[in-house]
Amino acid sequence: MSNLVKNILWGILTLVIISLVFSAFVAPPPAPTTLSLNQLVDKINAGQVKSVTVNGNDLAITLTDGSTAVSKKEAETGIAETLKSLGVDPKAMQTVNLAVQDQSGWEFWANLLIPTLLPLIAIGIFFWLMFRQAKTGANQAFSFGRSNLKLSTFKDKVMFKDVAGLKEAKEELIEVVDFLKNPKKFLDLGARIPRGILLMGPPGTGKTLVARAVAGESGVPFFYISASEFVEMFVGVGASRTRDAFMTAKRAAPAILFIDEIDAVGRQRGAGLGGGNDEREQTLNQILVEMDGFDRDTRVIVLAATNRPDILDPALLRPGRFDRRVILDLPDLNDREAILKIHAEGKILAKNIDLRKVAVRTPGFSGADLANLMNEGAIITARRGKKLIGQEELFEAAEKVILGPERKSRVISQKEKEITAYHEGGHALVAAAVKDADPVQKVSIISRGFAGGYTMKLPTEDQHLKTRNQFLADLAMMLGGYTSEKLTFGDVSTGASNDLKEASSLARRLVMKYGMSELGPTTFGKTEDMVFLGREITTEKNYSEKMAAEIDEQVRKFIAHAYETAERILKTHKPALKKVADTLMEKETLEGDEFYGLLLPYKIKPVAG
Numbered sequence: 001m002s003n004l005v006k007n008i009l010w011g012i013l014t015l016v017i018i019s020l021v022f023s024a025f026v027a028p029p030p031a032p033t034t035l036s037l038n039q040l041v042d043k044i045n046a047g048q049v050k051s052v053t054v055n056g057n058d059l060a061i062t063l064t065d066g067s068t069a070v071s072k073k074e075a076e077t078g079i080a081e082t083l084k085s086l087g088v089d090p091k092a093m094q095t096v097n098l099a100v101q102d103q104s105g106w107e108f109w110a111n112l113l114i115p116t117l118l119p120l121i122a123i124g125i126f127f128w129l130m131f132r133q134a135k136t137g138a139n140q141a142f143s144f145g146r147s148n149l150k151l152s153t154f155k156d157k158v159m160f161k162d163v164a165g166l167k168e169a170k171e172e173l174i175e176v177v178d179f180l181k182n183p184k185k186f187l188d189l190g191a192r193i194p195r196g197i198l199l200m201g202p203p204g205t206g207k208t209l210v211a212r213a214v215a216g217e218s219g220v221p222f223f224y225i226s227a228s229e230f231v232e233m234f235v236g237v238g239a240s241r242t243r244d245a246f247m248t249a250k251r252a253a254p255a256i257l258f259i260d261e262i263d264a265v266g267r268q269r270g271a272g273l274g275g276g277n278d279e280r281e282q283t284l285n286q287i288l289v290e291m292d293g294f295d296r297d298t299r300v301i302v303l304a305a306t307n308r309p310d311i312l313d314p315a316l317l318r319p320g321r322f323d324r325r326v327i328l329d330l331p332d333l334n335d336r337e338a339i340l341k342i343h344a345e346g347k348i349l350a351k352n353i354d355l356r357k358v359a360v361r362t363p364g365f366s367g368a369d370l371a372n373l374m375n376e377g378a379i380i381t382a383r384r385g386k387k388l389i390g391q392e393e394l395f396e397a398a399e400k401v402i403l404g405p406e407r408k409s410r411v412i413s414q415k416e417k418e419i420t421a422y423h424e425g426g427h428a429l430v431a432a433a434v435k436d437a438d439p440v441q442k443v444s445i446i447s448r449g450f451a452g453g454y455t456m457k458l459p460t461e462d463q464h465l466k467t468r469n470q471f472l473a474d475l476a477m478m479l480g481g482y483t484s485e486k487l488t489f490g491d492v493s494t495g496a497s498n499d500l501k502e503a504s505s506l507a508r509r510l511v512m513k514y515g516m517s518e519l520g521p522t523t524f525g526k527t528e529d530m531v532f533l534g535r536e537i538t539t540e541k542n543y544s545e546k547m548a549a550e551i552d553e554q555v556r557k558f559i560a561h562a563y564e565t566a567e568r569i570l571k572t573h574k575p576a577l578k579k580v581a582d583t584l585m586e587k588e589t590l591e592g593d594e595f596y597g598l599l600l601p602y603k604i605k606p607v608a609g
């Protein structure tokens with residue numbers, strides 16, 4: 001509202017300024033003496049008048065002494081007549097230089113029009129200013145149903161070469177662009193042009209990025225809209241925006257319409273808790289209607305991205321809609337290295353840097369995490385006052401991305417330090433001594449994020465499958481901290497609570513999901529499983545209370561077994577544990593090779609988990 005007031009004030013100000021300017025130009029200059037016609041006649045008779053110039057009804061008079069004066073005559077009569085009727089002396093009149101001047105056309109029209117036109121112009125400017133302001137400021141007020149469709153207005157152009165990995169996604173998209181450009185080739189063979197492609201994958205895997213690359217490469221108009229914009233403000237707008245978006249795209253065909261974060265509107269209808277969101281449902285319905293409304297050779301392809309395919313309305317996935325689905329996975333070792341390389345561009349790295357080593361340490365990182373890592377590396381380097389980003393800084397950046405920044409400043413008592421050293425030493429030693437465990441990369445008692453200390457173990461290669469023995473080793477290692485505290489101090493601390501939570505959840509999965517317990521190869525509970533999201537949502541309990549008790553018992557057994565394994569290892573290798581803990585208290589952090597170096601004299605033989 002205040003905007004409107006401001007506009008009006010501006011308008012008034014403009015008017016005032018214009019009228020000031022106007023009056024400054026039009027107002028006559030300070031008037032010369034005005035003579036009545038009688039006075040003029042007297043002066044002529046007295047021989048004081050040199051010339052009279054007639055311009056319309058105005059008389060400009062020059063006297064013999066050089067001064068000037070003005071006068072006016074009647075409109076209908078000529079000047080000579082007028083003077084004569086007033087009794088001018090014809091002799092004296094002859095000495096007066098009488099001239100009649102035509103009003104120039106320009107002056108005539110200006111005199112006529114300016115007084116009427118100027119206010120109109122001023123009012124026009126006033127309204128123009130108001131509308132312009134209103135349009136840019138409170139956009140919505142004048143364009144309810146507009147979709148804010150951006151025509152590939154990404155700031156910097158992205159090409160496929162800027163996207164590492166994601167081979168399947170790229171191939172699929174290239175094919176589709178080919179469809180758009182040469183439909184005949186496909187139509188002749190009876191193929192149907194795909195309507196919609198859904199990009200699915202965890203956050204940060206490059207869905208938006210690869211779509212932008214399509215915009216950069218395809219050479220067809222590319223329209224971009226984020227689904228959350230559909231439902232932005234007013235009820236009823238989502239649907240009309242959708243219509244608008246599709247219309248714009250169709251008009252520009254062949255074209256690509258990219259709907260980012262489609263889950264914002266594409267949720268299962270009628271599934272909302274506490275009543276569905278009408279607005280969203282209408283928007284979704286409109287999307288469906290529009291996609292169905294494409295005829296056989298509409299050359300518009302709808303690209304959409306989501307990281308929650310699990311909640312999408314099944315209607316979206318029916319043939320003729322988003323019938324092609326591309327999964328974008330977290331990058332594997334080679335892809336991580338490639339992504340790091342891309343984001344190393346423009347950064348000043350030390351010569352000897354080995355990005356592969358960084359990639360090895362970062363399984364589970366998404367593309368966005370890796371981009372973040374390179375940036376953190378640069379920041380850490382700058383903070384240290386160095387000129388080149390080194391291997392050290394990148395490793396540290398990786399840890400920072402995983403665990404949050406080091407909190408060296410946190411004051412911990414000597415006792416706490418000792419407990420943490422034995423806790424982490426316990427994890428590390430169990431990991432080193434149990435078969436099938438991943439090697440230890442780093443042990444530290446420096447607090448990070450919420451963790452008191454940490455033991456990093458990393459798989460040497462990306463794993464897609466894990467065996468029961470590996471899980472058992474993991475469980476034993478998770479309990480290593482707790483067990484070590486208990487054996488050393490006869491007491492346990494809250495530092496182990498997170499370990500216990502994770503161990504319990506893993507044990508439960510072994511029983512209920514992987515069929516790895518004594519209950520045999522069966523699963524319990526209906527779970528909607530999004531493998532790549534690394535989480536599942538239990539939706540239905542499809543087993544009896546009796547079975548529930550047995551599941552609990554199996555979980556308990558897994559944990560008990562892991563505890564026993566950890567206890568056996570730590571009891572057998574007490575001197576090694578002491579050595580590791582003492583070194584940790586002294587140095588605070590041990591790299592993998594330092595740690596294994598410490599263990600050499602103790603000749604630790606691997607035991608089964």
Ligand code: ADP
Nearest residue numbers: 163164203204205206207208209339367368371
């Ligand atoms: P999302 O899948 O959540 O849409 P984005 O496409 O927004 O993820 O990716 C976020 C950022 O991560 C990108 O801007 C880019 O810098 C980086 N990134 C992600 N994947 C890749 C990749 N495959 N190659 C290069 N950079 C990537």
Ligand code: MG
Nearest residue numbers: 207208260305
């Ligand atoms: Mg995105």
Ligand code: ZN
Nearest residue numbers: 481495496499
């Ligand atoms: Zn722990």
